[in-house]
Amino acid sequence: MAESTNVMLDKWERLVTDGKPVELFEHVSLMTLDSIMKCAFSCHSNCQTNSKNTYIQAVYSLCRLVHQRLRIFPYHNDFIYWLSPHGYQFRKVCQLAHDHTDKVIQERKESLKDEREFEKIQKKRYLDFLDILLCAKYENGAGLSDEDLRAEVDTFMFEGHDTTASGISWLLYCLASHPEHQARCREEIQEILGDRETLQWEDLGKMTYSTMCIKESLRLYPPVPGVSRQLSKPITFPDGRTLPEGTVATISIYLIHRNPSVWKDPLVFDPWRFSPENISGRHSHAFLPFSAGMRNCIGQQFAMNEMKVALALTLLRFELSPDPTKPPTKIPQIILRSKNGIHIYLKKIR
Numbered sequence: 298m299a300e301s302t303n304v305m306l307d308k309w310e311r312l313v314t315d316g317k318p319v320e321l322f323e324h325v326s327l328m329t330l331d332s333i334m335k336c337a338f339s340c341h342s343n344c345q346t347n348s349k350n351t352y353i354q355a356v357y358s359l360c361r362l363v364h365q366r367l368r369i370f371p372y373h374n375d376f377i378y379w380l381s382p383h384g385y386q387f388r389k390v391c392q393l394a395h396d397h398t399d400k401v402i403q404e405r406k407e408s409l410k411d412e413r414e415f416e417k418i419q420k421k422r423y424l425d426f427l428d429i430l431l432c433a434k435y436e437n438g439a440g441l442s443d444e445d446l447r448a449e450v451d452t453f454m455f456e457g458h459d460t461t462a463s464g465i466s467w468l469l470y471c472l473a474s475h476p477e478h479q480a481r482c483r484e485e486i487q488e489i490l491g492d493r494e495t496l497q498w499e500d501l502g503k504m505t506y507s508t509m510c511i512k513e514s515l516r517l518y519p520p521v522p523g524v525s526r527q528l529s530k531p532i533t534f535p536d537g538r539t540l541p542e543g544t545v546a547t548i549s550i551y552l553i554h555r556n557p558s559v560w561k562d563p564l565v566f567d568p569w570r571f572s573p574e575n576i577s578g579r580h581s582h583a584f585l586p587f588s589a590g591m592r593n594c595i596g597q598q599f600a601m602n603e604m605k606v607a608l609a610l611t612l613l614r615f616e617l618s619p620d621p622t623k624p625p626t627k628i629p630q631i632i633l634r635s636k637n638g639i640h641i642y643l644k645k646i647r
């Protein structure tokens with residue numbers, strides 16, 4: 298994570314010499330993709346330095362097209378969508394994303410063919426996600442089919458980078474807009490590190506104030522603004538209204554996080570909402586950036602750690618301030634993005 302963040306920060310150093318603001322979102326997306334590829338697939342893609350990454354472009358287009366399909370009613374019909382130009386575009390970009398995933402899987406399968414390599418992988422202290430998938434067997438002893446493998450890898454690659462990219466970009470925007478909290482986070486990080494330049498695993502648990510800021514940013518800008526469920530049985534609400542079985546219900550995490558009956562002055566950025574005393578008085582489902590229940594986010598610890606690493610290394614190198622001429626415009630495209638990007642001034646401090 299730190300290695301990937303430093304590649305991004307080096308790029309920013311080169312970019313800010315002309316004093317212009319930087320659009321963060323795309324850089325951060327490449328960084329989190331680079332990081333998940335290394336951590337889950339031991340794959341060094343160099344996607345941050347290889348210009349114009351087709352996978353990233355495909356992920357962007359897929360988010361836009363899915364959001365558009367939801368909004369345009371006739372597109373809910375599979376046949377109409379299939380025949381439409383947008384349906385054609387959707388199939389094309391899906392193919393691009395699938396090709397990328399297939400390549401990652403095929404490369405690992407090739408390396409597993411070499412027996413020595415396989416033994417090496419089995420002896421590894423920590424298997425990566427792809428090793429686990431390739432070695433996994435059903436109860437009948439069969440391994441996962443190529444299609445199942447691709448579905449799992451796609452989910453992990455997609456969920457594992459775009460969401461965290463949104464989280465980090467909005468976090469940096471929040472701290473750029475609130476210099477007092479930014480300074481306090483920087484002081485905390487400098488105090489933890491002392492003379493050291495690199496972060497250790499143990500440091501992450503000590504970033505108390507920074508963690509409160511991360512949570513407050515996830516409250517105001519939840520990377521996954523809503524989740525949907527198909528009801529397996531009818532549900533009756535306290536006011537007596539009911540929804541029948543089979544209904545697809547959407548829960549807005551964004552609106553729960555800004556509900557004035559749950560949060561006092563909901564639009565104010567106040568990290569102290571997440572102090573232990575303040576948390577204890579609140580409903581357990583008032584804050585749901587990673588959802589809850591059986592299908593909650595399995596990557597939440599990974600995401601929190603990545604956000605801490607990115608925050609710490611960025612604040613040690615740069616002072617952030619917003620570009621008042623280009624305030625971000627929130628748009629839910631599966632994940633919470635900004636229509637016009639997130640533009641930040643970066644002043645080098647070290």
Ligand code: HEM
Nearest residue numbers: 456457460461464520521524586587588592594595596600
């Ligand atoms: C700030 C970053 C992240 C946020 C806000 C987030 C949020 C969420 C949410 C809300 C869900 C539930 C979706 C639903 O119920 O429909 C989810 C599911 C999931 N997330 Fe994350 N996520 C983040 C990062 C990650 C990372 C880094 C990974 C992988 C390393 C990951 C892997 C997954 C997977 C595999 C699921 C599906 C779990 C299941 O269906 O059982 N997420 N995430």
